[in-house]
């Protein structure tokens with residue numbers, strides 16, 4: 001469906017043109033004085049300068065042209081106000097028509113993109129063999145939402161977890177394993193047979209091996225040296241190390257999948273840095289052949305600085321002097337692979353904002369080298385840090401890195417305690433409910449902040465049923481479900497289509513106005529890669545719904561058609577709320 005703003009602007013454009021003014025002045029915006037009007041056009045002010053007239057005269061002239069009476073009028077009021085505003089109110093009949101239009105569509109009036117794009121969203125970034133920690137939480141939560149929004153708008157979105165599976169952690173584990181179990185066949189250079197299918201460690205052991213090795217490497221430079229050498233050997237294809245690597249991957253990836261599934265996060269591709277390996281050699285050769293890569297102090301680099309830069313962008317390191325590839329190498333080679341497999345129209349990377357420079361360099365090399373077309377958007381959505389209440393990066397009470405599983409468990413338990421406090425729900429249902437509400441609290445607490453900003457992780461605030469929180473949104477949905485259930489008990493049929501009538505009251509109209517903004521909200525949020533705009537929207541919608549609820553006796557309404565219309569309206573509200581939380585990546589329970 002056309003956006004409600006487009007309907008209005010069309011009318012305004014015609015009115016401006018009718019009066020002999022350029023159409024560009026016809027922009028309509030949400031009113032900043034909701035007490036006076038719903039929307040407004042401020043174009044007369046700008047037009048006044050161009051046409052050397054008083055703004056109020058132009059406003060009055062244009063407002064006079066707007067139809068506020070006809071059968072098809074979309075406005076019920078159009079008033080010129082000093083110094084030159086045009087204040088607008090939508091016609092209740094038009095608005096009801098819009099509601100019924102939304103109601104009839106599966107996507108609630110949201111239109112698919114005119115040109116559907118193939119979009120890669122790179123958003124997991126977990127590092128294999130290291131436990132998933134809160135640092136990776138934001139990437140997963142934000143990226144999942146971006147992916148869902150893109151899909152909702154009809155794009156072909158491919159989510160890639162892009163594991164860190166090829167780095168020093170592998171060399172560290174290999175060398176630690178050698179120290180602990182030197183007799184393993186992997187360390188016997190004369191061994192000729194097949195390598196075992198069983199890994200020489202469990203997930204529990206692996207999780208202990210890595211931190212131990214990492215600590216050792218900090219105290220023991222010789223050990224670190226060995227780990228570097230082992231990493232390089234692995235990358236060059238040394239069979240016994242590849243065998244260990246495969247064990248690490250199998251065990252670790254299974255665990256990661258479980259963890260992401262708990263977060264309601266799903267990837268289409270489980271690729272990693274290692275998958276880029278086969279593309280590296282040719283790519284480096286191509287960069288050399290094109291005269292872009294050159295040697296500098298033994299390393300291979302590509303210049304990426306531009307004259308227009310306001311800050312220094314250092315050359316991008318492609319290969320170290322010892323021949324090892326780097327983070328940038330694997331990211332560039334991954335782009336080569338993605339171009340070959342998908343020819344993406346757009347790239348979106350959801351990564352810690354401290355990696356901004358790395359991506360700036362990588363994007364520039366990709367474009368300079370013609371790996372990616374000059375006009376393909378490569379978006380770096382850098383997110384800020386999740387802090388504790390002390391304003392420092394979130395830690396466990398003991399000061400260690402908080403494991404994601406622990407964090408989720410803590411939230412679920414806090415929610416469960418709250419549910420058990422004031423409800424008499426069976427424990428099993430309460431636990432299921434707490435999981436859903438906990439996830440909503442966690443995700444909404446994150447997504448409601450602009451991604452690039454740091455935010456404070458505050459469980460008590462996040463799990464509150466009041467205020468701008470996930471549970472509040474869920475509570476609103478649950479409330480609607482409960483009204484509909486009662487309506488059913490009264491003999492009504494909440495499944496059946498119901499015509500929505502023109503609003504009679506102001507909160508009823510307010511709710512409709514808010515519903516009508518749905519398609520616009522989704523489009524804006526995706527265009528700006530800004531899930532927090534969905535949160536803003538859904539919060540305002542929940543508020544509008546609750547105002548309507550408090551002022552309206554929905555089930556006690558005596559006029560049958562009016563009552564049906566109320567029910568139709570809350571069914572539509574529930575659908576829009578649920579569509580929004582699905583875009584955010586969580587769902588509502590039946591009761592709370």
Ligand code: ARG
Pocket residue numbers: 122124125126127162163164331349351
């Ligand atoms: N594994 C990386 C980290 O933990 C994040 C990967 C992000 N994606 C990418 N294509 N570089 O920092």
